Amino acid sequence: MIRLIVLRLLAAVPVMLVVATFVFLLLRLSPGDPALVVAGEQATPEQVEQIRRDLGLDRSLPVQYVTWLSQMAQGNFGASTLSGQPVLDLIADRVEPTLVLALVTIVVTVVIAVPLGAIAAWHHDGWRDRMVMTLAVVGFSVPSFVIGYTLMQLLALKANLLPVQGYISPFDDPLQSLKHLVLPAATLAIVFMALISRVTRASTLEILGEDFIRTARAKGGNENRILWKHALPNAAVPVVTVIGLGIASLISGVVVTESVFNIPGLGRLTIDAILGRDYPVVQGLILVFSLTYVFINLLIDITYLIVDPRIRY
Amino acid sequence: MTHIETPSRPPLLRRLASGAVRQPTMSIAVLVLVLVVLSAMFAGLIAGTDPLSISPRDRYTAPGAEFLFGSDQYGRDIFARVLHGGQISLAVGVLAASLAAVIGTLAGLLAGSFRIVDAILMRVMDGLMAIPNILLAVAIVSLVGPSLLSIVVAICIPEIPRVARLIRAMVLTLREEPYVFAAISMSIPRWKVVLRHILPGCLAPLAVQFSYMFAAAILTEAVLGFLGVGFPSEIPSWGNVIADGKSAFQRAPWCILFPGLFLSVTVLAVNVLGDSLRDRLDPRLAARRRPS
Amino acid sequence: MTSSTASILEISGLSVALDLPGTVRRVVTDVALTVHRRKITCLIGESGSGKSVTSSAIMQLLPSGLRIDGGRVLLDGHDMASATPEDLATLRGRVVSMVFQEPLTALNPVMRVGTQIGEMLAIHRPEMSARAREARILELLGDVHLPDPPQIMRAFPHQLSGGQRQRVVIAMALALEPALIIADEPTTALDVTTQAQILHLFRELMTRHDSGVLLITHDFGVVAEVADFVYVMQNGRVVEHGAADAVLERAEHPYTKSLIAAVPGFRFRPELPVADTALVRAEGLDLTYVTRSFTSAKREIKALDQVSFHIDPGETLGVVGESGSGKSTLAKVLMLFEKPDAGTMTVFGREIGSLRGKALNDYRAGVQMVFQDPFKSLNPRRRVGHSLTEGPMANGVSRSEALARALDLLDRVGLPAEAMGRFPHEFSGGQRQRICIARALAMKPRIVVADEAVSALDVSVQAQVLELFETLKRELGFAMLFITHDLRVASNICDRLIVMHRGRVVETGLTRDVFTNPGHAYTEELIRAIPGGLAMRTQGVLAEQP
Numbered sequence A: 001m002i003r004l005i006v007l008r009l010l011a012a013v014p015v016m017l018v019v020a021t022f023v024f025l026l027l028r029l030s031p032g033d034p035a036l037v038v039a040g041e042q043a044t045p046e047q048v049e050q051i052r053r054d055l056g057l058d059r060s061l062p063v064q065y066v067t068w069l070s071q072m073a074q075g076n077f078g079a080s081t082l083s084g085q086p087v088l089d090l091i092a093d094r095v096e097p098t099l100v101l102a103l104v105t106i107v108v109t110v111v112i113a114v115p116l117g118a119i120a121a122w123h124h125d126g127w128r129d130r131m132v133m134t135l136a137v138v139g140f141s142v143p144s145f146v147i148g149y150t151l152m153q154l155l156a157l158k159a160n161l162l163p164v165q166g167y168i169s170p171f172d173d174p175l176q177s178l179k180h181l182v183l184p185a186a187t188l189a190i191v192f193m194a195l196i197s198r199v200t201r202a203s204t205l206e207i208l209g210e211d212f213i214r215t216a217r218a219k220g221g222n223e224n225r226i227l228w229k230h231a232l233p234n235a236a237v238p239v240v241t242v243i244g245l246g247i248a249s250l251i252s253g254v255v256v257t258e259s260v261f262n263i264p265g266l267g268r269l270t271i272d273a274i275l276g277r278d279y280p281v282v283q284g285l286i287l288v289f290s291l292t293y294v295f296i297n298l299l300i301d302i303t304y305l306i307v308d309p310r311i312r313y
Numbered sequence B: 001m002t003h004i005e006t007p008s009r010p011p012l013l014r015r016l017a018s019g020a021v022r023q024p025t026m027s028i029a030v031l032v033l034v035l036v037v038l039s040a041m042f043a044g045l046i047a048g049t050d051p052l053s054i055s056p057r058d059r060y061t062a063p064g065a066e067f068l069f070g071s072d073q074y075g076r077d078i079f080a081r082v083l084h085g086g087q088i089s090l091a092v093g094v095l096a097a098s099l100a101a102v103i104g105t106l107a108g109l110l111a112g113s114f115r116i117v118d119a120i121l122m123r124v125m126d127g128l129m130a131i132p133n134i135l136l137a138v139a140i141v142s143l144v145g146p147s148l149l150s151i152v153v154a155i156c157i158p159e160i161p162r163v164a165r166l167i168r169a170m171v172l173t174l175r176e177e178p179y180v181f182a183a184i185s186m187s188i189p190r191w192k193v194v195l196r197h198i199l200p201g202c203l204a205p206l207a208v209q210f211s212y213m214f215a216a217a218i219l220t221e222a223v224l225g226f227l228g229v230g231f232p233s234e235i236p237s238w239g240n241v242i243a244d245g246k247s248a249f250q251r252a253p254w255c256i257l258f259p260g261l262f263l264s265v266t267v268l269a270v271n272v273l274g275d276s277l278r279d280r281l282d283p284r285l286a287a288r289r290r291p292s
Numbered sequence C: 001m002t003s004s005t006a007s008i009l010e011i012s013g014l015s016v017a018l019d020l021p022g023t024v025r026r027v028v029t030d031v032a033l034t035v036h037r038r039k040i041t042c043l044i045g046e047s048g049s050g051k052s053v054t055s056s057a058i059m060q061l062l063p064s065g066l067r068i069d070g071g072r073v074l075l076d077g078h079d080m081a082s083a084t085p086e087d088l089a090t091l092r093g094r095v096v097s098m099v100f101q102e103p104l105t106a107l108n109p110v111m112r113v114g115t116q117i118g119e120m121l122a123i124h125r126p127e128m129s130a131r132a133r134e135a136r137i138l139e140l141l142g143d144v145h146l147p148d149p150p151q152i153m154r155a156f157p158h159q160l161s162g163g164q165r166q167r168v169v170i171a172m173a174l175a176l177e178p179a180l181i182i183a184d185e186p187t188t189a190l191d192v193t194t195q196a197q198i199l200h201l202f203r204e205l206m207t208r209h210d211s212g213v214l215l216i217t218h219d220f221g222v223v224a225e226v227a228d229f230v231y232v233m234q235n236g237r238v239v240e241h242g243a244a245d246a247v248l249e250r251a252e253h254p255y256t257k258s259l260i261a262a263v264p265g266f267r268f269r270p271e272l273p274v275a276d277t278a279l280v281r282a283e284g285l286d287l288t289y290v291t292r293s294f295t296s297a298k299r300e301i302k303a304l305d306q307v308s309f310h311i312d313p314g315e316t317l318g319v320v321g322e323s324g325s326g327k328s329t330l331a332k333v334l335m336l337f338e339k340p341d342a343g344t345m346t347v348f349g350r351e352i353g354s355l356r357g358k359a360l361n362d363y364r365a366g367v368q369m370v371f372q373d374p375f376k377s378l379n380p381r382r383r384v385g386h387s388l389t390e391g392p393m394a395n396g397v398s399r400s401e402a403l404a405r406a407l408d409l410l411d412r413v414g415l416p417a418e419a420m421g422r423f424p425h426e427f428s429g430g431q432r433q434r435i436c437i438a439r440a441l442a443m444k445p446r447i448v449v450a451d452e453a454v455s456a457l458d459v460s461v462q463a464q465v466l467e468l469f470e471t472l473k474r475e476l477g478f479a480m481l482f483i484t485h486d487l488r489v490a491s492n493i494c495d496r497l498i499v500m501h502r503g504r505v506v507e508t509g510l511t512r513d514v515f516t517n518p519g520h521a522y523t524e525e526l527i528r529a530i531p532g533g534l535a536m537r538t539q540g541v542l543a544e545q546p
Helices: A002-029 A034-039 A046-054 A061-073 A089-120 A127-141 A146-160 A174-208 A211-218 A224-261 A264-276 A279-307 B012-022 B026-040 B041-047 B078-113 B113-128 B135-146 B148-174 B178-185 B190-227 B236-244 B255-279 B283-290 C051-059 C085-091 C111-125 C128-145 C147-156 C163-173 C194-209 C220-226 C244-249 C254-262 C325-336 C356-364 C384-393 C400-414 C417-421 C427-441 C459-476 C486-492 C512-517 C523-530 C534-545
Strands: C006-022 C023-036 C040-044 C066-075 C096-099 C181-183 C210-217 C227-236 C239-243 C279-290 C299-311 C316-320 C343-349 C366-372 C449-450 C479-483 C498-501 C504-510
Touching: A002 A034, A002 A061, A002 A279, A002 B113, A002 B135, A002 C316, A034 A046, A034 B012, A046 A061, A046 B113, A061 A211, A061 C486, A089 A127, A089 A174, A089 A224, A127 A174, A127 B255, A127 C316, A146 A174, A146 A224, A146 B236, A146 B255, A146 C356, A211 A224, A211 C096, A224 A264, A224 A279, A224 B135, A224 C523, A264 A279, A264 B135, A279 B113, A279 B135, A279 B190, B012 C459, B026 B041, B041 B236, B078 B113, B078 B148, B078 B190, B078 B236, B078 B255, B078 C427, B113 B148, B135 B148, B148 B190, B178 B190, B178 C384, B178 C427, B190 B236, B190 B255, B236 B255, B255 C023, B283 C325, C006 C210, C006 C400, C023 C040, C023 C051, C023 C066, C023 C227, C023 C239, C040 C051, C040 C194, C040 C220, C051 C066, C051 C096, C051 C181, C051 C210, C096 C163, C111 C147, C111 C163, C111 C220, C128 C147, C128 C163, C163 C194, C181 C194, C181 C279, C194 C210, C194 C220, C194 C523, C220 C244, C220 C356, C227 C244, C227 C254, C239 C244, C239 C254, C254 C459, C279 C325, C299 C325, C299 C343, C299 C504, C316 C325, C316 C486, C325 C343, C325 C479, C356 C366, C356 C459, C384 C400, C384 C417, C400 C417, C400 C427, C400 C459, C427 C449, C427 C459, C459 C486, C479 C486, C486 C512, C498 C512, C498 C523, C504 C512, C504 C523
Parallel strands: C040 C210, C040 C227, C096 C181, C181 C210, C316 C479, C316 C498, C366 C449, C449 C479
Antiparallel strands: C006 C023, C006 C066, C227 C239, C279 C299, C279 C343, C498 C504
């Protein structure tokens, strides 16, 4: 078992390396002087020269790569060209709103979408199935910013039920914080729910076709037991896998949603950095987001190793 | 039970045709798509006005006789901008999805055929999957600068791993089929085996994946536009028309409403088409319908 | 429980309909059937006869699209055809339970075996204490002769063998001592030796628990082995029924007669003259599969262990053995799909491990294979004509020559020339297997490898395909390596046999000698396990055959 976990951990290293290499190449292979890009638009020629030396741009590409990689590995992500603050500090300052928003979204999604998908599969081709699938395909197709603006228009501006924009920390004022979270979390969750309910339905449907479901039905008793006790636990593996993979699209969604609702999280930081051509921050954010993604999926894989009896030898 | 659908499948086109008759939602989706494509192709004829012509007097005119969909902060005709924007949005969608399909299929075939290539290529794909797609696209476009090529490439790269994984999985399954063994035992060259006996089996799931990617690509282009890194305002696309309208959202909601509607309906139609294709073409789901 | 042979299931006028767009098709018509306590009633028929649909109708577990269209299913006094979901909830499991064909997939993979048996008790005897339930589970596991019940109880399904899992399913079916047990092909997926044990287990438990058994099967051997009564189904109707002995000996309906006649009997072939030079000579083949996934323990399976054999020109060498015996690996080595770790294989006078380029292509053309599953052996997207000509054309045969050859072969395998332009899905399983044989022969092979080539076919079709092999061999003069798990089939077509067990050849000899005078304990066990036994075959059926 421990061997398995160690092997999984080792398997994550090349993935991170690929991400890092990609980020490295992105800057070097794009047109224009990397030093100018990193230095930002307001930099003096001296500053640009300094950065050119720091990046080792006068040396060969492999040497640059090794230098850069060792810096990144030590957590030395450089400083923002806009504010001069270290990138990691900037990220740490902005992490709370994003984390709160993402967690609320995931919890809401799982609590609603998984049962919806299971019920749709159970009533395959019935009206409940069609309804859930219709909602899912719509949720999948409408861009999140359109959903966000629509919700804002209806619930905040017209009905005046909720605050329009902004973020309040739950540690400062839990009630106000919750009110501010409802719209952005709903916006994000609609897209995520579409994904999860579709996957839950598909994998539950597949499981419901298995032979052991027939065995379970031949046992008699209440049929609902078959869905919740036999089908869903078996469908859990693909569903949890997709939740893990969906983290990537959730992160993309966060970037857009924070921009719509003016939430000072990592998503806003990303957009500000991109519009301000603050390359060190962009680079740091990509690495941090990807690392989070890899780490969460690693956790999920290891949970399987521990929980799924079929993998235990 | 000879008259029930037989387990193996008749040719692709015939299955699609019979699907359109049996599934009205699919026919509607196709109809909507055809209309959207036509409206984009003949945007100039239909709209009548120039999507770029500025008219400060007519800022934020509500939808009406003069401006069917209203006007934006420069008094530009939103109707014309949406129709012309369709050209760019659809083109980006088709190009990005095609490029991802071609590259992903090649990568998947290689990975499924050679073990060493598999080990390297799939790690690279895992790495690409780890970078959130919007972030990746935004970073590429902001570094290289917005152009049709850079935007298509930026949108296509995050989709490649999905295709590669799909095709690789299909190859690994199909190459265990007895008819593939039979072909090898008849000394048919490997490349012919792949081309004739393996690739055709991948086409149905690829068609489904293509439609989902097409939808995703249109959405991503819109997000790029929305975040302000897409095409400049002189080249209208659904994304940047919405982006132009977002600042005046409360005052002139039509600036977002109409492009948003076109975008959503198009993506919805493509996704519905993809679902219908999957229901028709996915042998696992088709098998479930068949009482045994 | 006093009237020990009273009827517990009475079906009368049962019809099942399949709703298709615009039309309705009857898949079961007017079936009448009775099952008695302490008796095994067999329902026999080929695929599509409606036998499984009938059994599902009793349980009200029909696949979607099918519905009961008339008739009564009286189970211990309850009419199942009109039972409400609440009735079914109490009747299923308690009064009637079911054993399915596929033991590997019939159990929930993420639930412990004990819990799955216990679920039956929890549903129907909620008042039972946890301790009493556990005691009952252990008792049941003992009843089905599973070793070490306490350990099995805590096991997950994947940790058990196929035979063990089927015993677990049976234990589950027995948990509440139901009046009726329906077993749908319960031994078809099992090896013959396991099959014999499971069939006898049914008889033993049925008597002990005072139940009746309805056994669905396609194999008259199984009927001869265990049945008290038999019902023969064809195209959704019962065409003949009666006491098993009577039907086996004096079948009246032509379909029953043809079914019994089609069961491969033991028919030994005249000895071939000994050839001077063997086509194939294998010495000391070793092949070990090492699975080294993420698991800590690396697992080694010896698929071939010091295997030696030879094939003479024009002869059919049979390879018999149970699953995991290495017989398919042998075929793969001959086909060059696998490389042995050690040993030599000389074919057509050359060591095949060193073949390259043109020599390799020539060798491949000379050895062609017919696979088990006729539904997967042909590319579903290519026309038959293409499948038949592709191979020869890739090896330098002209298009016209390849076409002529394909047409000639289609004629020889009994298919019309129009078949060239059709797709595989337009043919039945037996027809597809004929196409596969034609495809193999189009390469003009000197050796044909048939890996369970008739196992997936109905018995009547099986007999025809075996006959076809025989005829073609006589006309075209190729040698065959014929792999099968079915000793009856082997006796029909093989000149010599090798018997394999866990990667080793345990016995080799002329087919007649191996059967009449087995030289190894394992061979004896295999022969004893043949359902229906050797005796029934030789006297009952074969006396009538020329």
